[in-house]
Amino acid sequence: MRDTIALILGGGRGTRLFPLTKIRAKPAVPLAAKYRLIDIPISNCINSELNRIYVLTQFLSVSLHRHIRQTYRFDHFNGGFVELLAAQQTVDAGTDWYQGTADAVRKNLRYLDQKWIRYVLILSGDQLYRMDFRDMLATHQENDADVTIAGIPVARSAASALGIMQVDAGGRVTGFVEKPQTSAEIDRVRTDPSWIDAHGIPSGGRDCLASMGLYIFNRDVLVELLHRTPYEDFGKEVFPAAINQRRVQLHLFDDYWEDIGTIRAFYEANLSLASSAPPFDLSCPQAPVYSRPRFLPPSMLENASISGSLIADGCLIGRGAVIENSVIGLRTVIGEGVTIRDSVVMGADYLQSPEQRDEDRAAGIPPVGIGSGSTILGAILDKNCRIGRDCLIVNERGIENYGDDEPLQVRDSIPIVIKDGILNDGYRFH
Secondary structure (H helix, E strand, C coil), rough: CCCEEEEEEEECCCHCCCCCCCCCCCCHHHEECEEEEHHHHHHHHHHHHCEEEEEEEECCCCHHHHHHHHHHCCCCCCCCCEEEEECCCCCCCCCCCCCCCCHHHHHHHHHHHHCCEEEEEEEECCCECCCCCHHHHHHHCCCCCCCCEEEEEEEEEHHHEEEEECCCCCCEEEEEEEEEHHHHHHHHCCHHHHHHHHHHCCCCCCCCEEEEEEEEEHHHHHHHHHHHHHCHHHHHHHHHHHHHHEEEEEEEECCCCEEEECHHHHHHHHHHHCCCCCCCCCCCCCCCCCCCCCCCCCCEECCCCCEEEEEEECCCECCCEEEEEEEECCCCECCCEEEEEECEEECCCCCHHHHHHHHHCCCCCCCCCECCCEEECCCCEECCCCCCCCHHHHHHCCCCCCCCCCEEEECCCCEECCCCCCCCCCCCCC
């Protein structure tokens, strides 16, 4: 991996993850109680002995910049770095906001103009998976490929939401359809399940190969493609064009992979990590997930009942609290008799002293955390929420979408209390 560089794409506005992306970039969204989405691709790189990484950012990137700066530091002798490339204007023509994934890389090609770089690994900043990129690079080299793309077998029923590839007997990509909507379109790029079985992966009836949006390019090929074309997006334009002009190879992958692109996907992925048999193992010693080191006290629980949940550091959980199938983030304060079920609570950026909490109550403002007697069912609470006493949050009416500026909004039928949102004592949403 010494002649490979990684580019992690920070993504666009993240409208499908709104309101979690109202004040932060997609890769900065908290995940699994103590991480952020960006920690996943960076950890995969580090565990693959790839430590030269650029992160391309544009929208609401302050918290993402802060997190990366405080987390990923390498010593002076190994040559490693994680550097941020924010959209910027320069004296060169056309350097302004990124218009797509390929355009973002095109506007930063000067950082790839180094003799030691032979391969460029392009990753997404908002996916949850674990992969050793050394295996993918081996596939690329063994097949003398110009481009290699990671692909995962999926059932026909899932094909309409993904880019589906067609391959020949040797795994060379020969066709591609973006989000096929009809059976005829799927049949055009269908893969015989026996081919998948023959490559060591049980097909289980799956007959489609979906693009994971992870690419390895020969550096010179990538530079030529971006110089020669005005293409703005890898998945929709650069990759399909490369199939006709270059050798594009499939790297077959079959493990947990989730694109955290919607509120529903974010919610379900978090809760799956709190299950007794999580599909993604956060405790894997061979390939850990790294994040910002924090100096927090252990969480304190006072006669609480907790099952099937993730509890981060620095939490204070009051007497009689019941927490089931939930994710509780850093520094969460939970009052007495609180019930939290099937929910994602992101925690807080700071701990209040007892005096500060008393001052808030005297001023008629709930302290940061969840007040005594409250019930939270099937919801997401963003950071620094102030939920008063005896509040109720549950979407009994099945509302699909609600609110734009309110402290509590609903997306994909999931109630969301926005960052720094305040719900006063006795608040009801049901």
